[in-house]
Amino acid sequence: MEKPLSGWKNPNATGGFIRKQGTQEPKRKKRKYIHLRSPITIPPNRERIGVNSTIEQPNQCRTTNSTSNILFSDKFTTNFLKKETELNPDVRAFFDSDTWTLSYLVKDPNSSACAIIDPVLDYDPASGQTQTKSADQVICMIESENLSVEWIIETHVHADHLSAAPYFKKKLGGRIGIGSHITDVQKVFHNLFNMENEFQSDGSQFDRLFTDGDTFRIGDLNVTAMHTPGHTPACMSYHTGDALFVGDTIFMPDSGTARCDFPGGDARALYQSIQKLLALPPETRMFICHDYMPNGREMQYQTTIAEQRAKNLHVHEGISESEFVSMRLAKDKTLNTPALILPSIQVNIRAGELPPAEDNGVRYLKIPIDAV
Numbered sequence: 001m002e003k004p005l006s007g008w009k010n011p012n013a014t015g016g017f018i019r020k021q022g023t024q025e026p027k028r029k030k031r032k033y034i035h036l037r038s039p040i041t042i043p044p045n046r047e048r049i050g051v052n053s054t055i056e057q058p059n060q061c062r063t064t065n066s067t068s069n070i071l072f073s074d075k076f077t078t079n080f081l082k083k084e085t086e087l088n089p090d091v092r093a094f095f096d097s098d099t100w101t102l103s104y105l106v107k108d109p110n111s112s113a114c115a116i117i118d119p120v121l122d123y124d125p126a127s128g129q130t131q132t133k134s135a136d137q138v139i140c141m142i143e144s145e146n147l148s149v150e151w152i153i154e155t156h157v158h159a160d161h162l163s164a165a166p167y168f169k170k171k172l173g174g175r176i177g178i179g180s181h182i183t184d185v186q187k188v189f190h191n192l193f194n195m196e197n198e199f200q201s202d203g204s205q206f207d208r209l210f211t212d213g214d215t216f217r218i219g220d221l222n223v224t225a226m227h228t229p230g231h232t233p234a235c236m237s238y239h240t241g242d243a244l245f246v247g248d249t250i251f252m253p254d255s256g257t258a259r260c261d262f263p264g265g266d267a268r269a270l271y272q273s274i275q276k277l278l279a280l281p282p283e284t285r286m287f288i289c290h291d292y293m294p295n296g297r298e299m300q301y302q303t304t305i306a307e308q309r310a311k312n313l314h315v316h317e318g319i320s321e322s323e324f325v326s327m328r329l330a331k332d333k334t335l336n337t338p339a340l341i342l343p344s345i346q347v348n349i350r351a352g353e354l355p356p357a358e359d360n361g362v363r364y365l366k367i368p369i370d371a372v
Contacts, residue, residue, distance in 0.1 A: 088241035089221055091287060092141065093301045096120045096134050099161040099340070100290045102301045104245060105138060106218060107147060113219025114142065115151035116174070117238070117245050118289055121164035121352065123343060128365070130354075135164040139171055149174035150218055154206075154348070155247025155289060156235040157185045159262065159341040163352035175207035176351050177216070179227060181234035182209065186349045188263045193346055193366050196356065205351040210236055228277065230270020231258040237277060239284075244305075247289045250274050252300050253307055255292060256314035257324075259332050267328040271321045278315070282306035342367055 092105040104117040116138060122131040142149060149172040152165045156179065165176045186201035203209045208216070212227035223240040228249045238245045248258040249270065257274065260267040277286075284305045291299050309317050315324060338344075343365045347354060354363045 086241055087220055087222075089218070089243050091243060091285075091302075093287070094120075094134070094138055095291070095299055095301065096122075096161070098122070100292055101158075101161050102287070102289055102291065103134075103138065104287055105141060105147075106221075106240070106243070106245075108219025108221045111219040112146055112148045113150050113221075114147045115153055115218045115223075116149060116168055117153045118155055118158070118247070119152065119164040119168055121162040121167065121347075123162045123340065125340060125343060130162070132164065132167055135167050139168070142172060151216065152176045153238060153245075154178040154351075155237065155245065156232050157182060157345060157348045158248075159344050159348075160290075160338045161340060162344055162347045165352035167352070177208040177210055178203075178206050178351070179225070179234045179236035180209035180211045181227070181229065182206065182349070184233045184264055185345075189345050189349055192368060192371065195346075198356075199350070205349075205353065226276065228273035229264075230260055230266055230268075230273045232262050233264035233266075235273070237273075239280065242281075242283065243285045243287065244277065244280060245287045245289075246277060250277065250286075250308065250312065250315070251288050252291055252303055253311040253316075254294050254297075254313060256312060257328065259335055260328055261332040261335070267325045267332075268321065270328065271315065271324045274315050278305055278309055280305050282309070 087109065090107040090109050092107070094103045094105070095101070096103070099120060101118065101120050103119050105114055106117060107114040119138065120134045122134050123129075124131075141147075149168065152168050152174045154163060154165065154177070168174065169176060180203065182203045183201055186203070189195075190199060190201050210216075210225035212225065214225040216223050216225070218240070221240045223238055226237040226239060228235050228237045228246070231248045235247055235249055237247060237249060250257050257270065259265070260270050282305045286303050286305060286308065288301055288303070291301055293299055308315070314327060346365050355365065357363050
């Protein structure tokens with residue numbers, strides 16, 4: 001979630017946060033459906049033709065009068081250098097430019113089974129209105145290719161967008177999964193938002209809570225859940241075949257790493273989590289959850305372990321843990337509060353469900369005043 005939004009602090013042990021005085025968020029570019037052309041990093045010695053370099057014309061899921069802010073690839077990204085004995089997933093990326101978020105459709109190459117990772121629910125904080133345009137584009141892709149959703153996976157409790165997980169489950173089925181440390185996050189924010197007595201801080205809102213090393217399947221694909229705390233205590237990464245989905249743990253090499261000043265965040269833990277990821281084979285494809293297009297470059301969502309080791313701005317080879325911690329703590333002091341953190345957290349700790357309606361039939365999101 002680390003857009004160069006300036007000024008975000010965690011001043012107390014109860015999980016408080018404040019916006020620094022005088023800081024402003026950057027203006028976000030408004031995008032209609034834009035055809036995505038090869039927004040991936042090509043590792044050295046790999047020919048462009050072998051890595052989904054040409055995206056064909058938009059398919060029927062795109063409408064000419066659409067006003068959504070998603071970019072997406074119309075073909076699955078496949079590793080054409082995979083070994084004969086490996087079963088590697090086909091991956092399709094969807095980019096929501098309002099929240100800088102990448103969601104993924106992960107498909108078993110041997111069947112119609114698929115999973116959705118980090119789905120986005122459109123939310124306008126000014127009007128309080130939610131929409132499902134972003135989610136509907138993913139659903140259209142799934143239905144047009146007759147795919148079967150087995151899992152809806154969250155890498156962590158997002159603080160910059162609302163999750164569309166329950167919408168996908170209602171429309172297409174599947175189970176919602178997240179890391180087991182969601183309970184730590186729920187306990188902090190249960191108190192802050194004075195949530196209804198019926199809300200349980202035990203993770204029961206989700207269908208499965210993953211612990212480090214847990215495995216599950218998407219068709220014939222074996223997936224391993226990896227606990228990668230630091231950005232938040234509940235962050236998970238998911239490894240299947242030659243693909244790794246890292247959430248907000250690490251970004252593209254020119255963007256570095258995620259912030260650690262959220263409640264329960266820990267820069268030292270983040271460094272150790274990243275080293276755990278970077279110990280995977282160098283050719284492993286890494287898919288990130290946010291891209292902020294530094295210096296005006298094109299959006300990118302895929303890199304490799306090798307490229308991160310060699311080029312990551314914050315954790316390339318030779319950067320020590322103490323150097324990283326010092327850098328990360330200093331940088332976090334300059335960052336601003338994410339614009340959607342208060343609505344996002346309230347929804348996402350409920351597995352994406354909106355708060356229950358009150359006696360007038362209206363649902364409300366709370367804004368704590370001078371509480372943190």
